[in-house]
Ligand SMILES: Nc1ncnc2c1ncn2[C@@H]1O[C@H](COP(=O)(O)OP(=O)(O)OP(=O)(O)O)[C@@H](O)[C@H]1O
């Protein structure tokens with residue numbers, strides 16, 4: 092007990108330090124966002140006259156209501172399909188492909204090594220050829236594809252750890268592959284599916300490059316993608332930019348806080364399974 | 366109502382043949398135990414019956430129906446796994462009822478069956494729990510419950526008790542025996558524990574290296590082991606083996622001798638041997654008794670007092686030791702010289718190729 096205490100303190104100190112390092116930029120953004128519009132705030136000083144109004148201004152200037160809707164539509168278009176496809180593919184690759192077909196999974200690993208920035212130009216021409224430029228599909232479809240290597244890899248890793256006995260027990264209980272997948276595998280994969288969903292949500296929400304390149308109309312982009320246009324318009328207005336950025340961040344932070352509890356609970360449920 | 370029939374069943378994993386031509390017939394309602402050392406192919410054979418492992422060649426019939434190409438779920442079998450393989454996300458109730466649900470059994474009928482199974486297995490109070498909240502023995506019960514609600518033609522068990530502690534194992538063994546009597550179903554049980562095999566089986570199948578060594582009732586195997594392997598495998602402590610040569614025959618049997626033996630020994634058996642053949646003499650520890658004129662003599666190297674019996678190891682020479690299980694509590698000291706004898710009918714002779722004579 093006595094030996095553990097100093098260690099616990101050290102751990103707490105380290106955590107506090109890390110937390111400060113992580114939160115400091117946000118804090119400085121926050122104070123900057125409260126500075127008078129058009130000024131150049133520096134450092135971490137609390138403004139004499141906090142301009143809460145900046146948030147309203149930024150919201151209106153960047154047409155946030157519209158962007159919020161657009162982002163939501165894109166997330167809804169990307170995340171469920173990606174998660175579903177990845178779960179099925181992960182199960183297939185982990186449990187249904189053996190022997191000669193094992194290499195298929197390596198294709199996905201190869202996909203992991205592909206830097207996103209390297210494909211953006213070909214992607215532009217491809218999307219244009221499909222006639223999808225400047226539509227939300229120009230963001231949705233490529234994102235689903237780009238997420239597949241990681242998502243499949245992630246789900247496959249999960250399914251590899253599910254004992255084969257469970258599959259066999261389900262088979263003997265009379266389950267078809269399809270039923271086994273939905274009634275046994277998917278419920279057991281909940282922690283993995285949950286964390287994948289959260290990750291894909293965050294990545295989609297924060298997607299910047301793809302919307303900027305493929306969609307000209309800011310109101311069709313994701314929120315983070317809209318930041319580009321927003322910055323052009325208010326190039327020099329640092330406080331408004333900061334306020335806008337914080338507004339864009341808010342939904343992700345909020346959703347993460349809400350989901351975090353599920354996330355932890357789901358992970359715990361997985362770890363105590365018999 | 367279903368028996369089971371295997372005809373020249375073989376299994377290859379790649380180039381390796383693991384099951385090398387098994388023929389077996391199981392009557393309806395029989396309790397058959399596959400027993401053998403680790404890696405001999407017991408699980409593989411059981412999984413082939415279940416349909417979890419493809420059959421390379423040969424025929425498997427369940428209830429007179431060829432099932433080689435029938436899916437596991439359509440074979441009318443239920444299996445209890447060594448790992449229990451309970452669905453971690455379902456309550457005990459749902460675990461037990463999963464098969465019925467898949468089969469589309471109406472809710473109230475399902476409920477009645479689940480509760481009946483729970484009553485039989487004395488786990489009614491556990492129905493709402495998740496598998497993670499159960500002890501090993503309780504999980505085992507659930508796994509068995511899951512098998513019995515489906516009323517399969519054939520039950521398959523793969524070392525179901527090996528994860529339990531010794532006391533619980535004995536309890537569950539008795540419960541399984543009772544269950545078999547109650548249900549009257551065909552059961553196939555895999556174990557490498559020969560005590561489990563002896564106590565549970567109507568019929569034991571001894572496997573080694575993917576080949577059936579002997580099939581028979583526990584006492585047949587104990588009294589008339591077909592070969593050296595079965596003789597050594599069945600019975601505890603292990604049967605003693607001494608290499609001997611045939612010395613001559615008398616009215617009572619054959620006389621065998623060896624430089625290790627203090628005097629020639631008489632074995633109640635006369636057929637299948639010629640004078641001066643080299644054979645293996647097999648005597649079970651429990652057949653040996655203290656006998657001042659007995660053929661086996663040596664110094665005691667180990668004494669184990671179990672209360673109801675005393676196990677002694679006797680050294681014949683540097684390389685050969687004999688185990689004797691003497692009834693009751695004996696005053697025997699380490700190093701003490703003893704002489705042991707046996708009744709001629711209790712001894713076994715095995716030919717050079719291992720077959721029993
Ligand atoms: N999927 C597989 N691929 C290759 N070889 C296998 C496979 N499964 C089993 N074997 C081999 O087949 C042989 C028999 O295995 P099996 O599991 O049937 O043994 P067992 O008698 O059940 O042993 P234990 O008592 O240890 O469970 C072993 O030599 C094993 O290595």
Ligand SMILES: [Mg+2]
Nearest residue numbers: 407408409524
């Ligand atoms: Mg096994």
